Amino acid sequence: MHTTDKYILDGKTPVPIYDLHKWVKWCQKNSRIVKRTKLLDVLVSTVFLGMDHQFGQGEPILFETMIFGGDHDEFQERYSTWEQAEAGHEAAVKKVKKSK
Numbered sequence: 001m002h003t004t005d006k007y008i009l010d011g012k013t014p015v016p017i018y019d020l021h022k023w024v025k026w027c028q029k030n031s032r033i034v035k036r037t038k039l040l041d042v043l044v045s046t047v048f049l050g051m052d053h054q055f056g057q058g059e060p061i062l063f064e065t066m067i068f069g070g071d072h073d074e075f076q077e078r079y080s081t082w083e084q085a086e087a088g089h090e091a092a093v094k095k096v097k098k099s100k
Contacts (some may be wrong), residue, residue, distance in 0.1 A: 067095070
């Protein structure tokens with residue numbers, strides 16, 4: 001079977017998908033938000049990207065945390081698993097709280 005850079009979630013588990021139409025449908029019908037935290041004027045957002053952002057060898061990079069606003073505006077971290085993404089989200093929230 002050929003490789004793919006597209007993934008969907010089965011619960012919290014990323015699953016590779018080879019059919020572009022099924023992937024697009026899944027993305028349209030399912031939330032990709034892992035967690036969002038609003039702290040006054042700052043948003044910490046963690047999402048499932050749906051596409052591998054590794055662009056090479058190694059574990060696929062499928063999740064991303066970003067900070068919007070405040071001292072850490074545009075901060076970004078990426079992860080391979082839902083669990084890493086949750087932990088990264090909490091670390092980003094702590095980073096924002098520490099700077100206030």
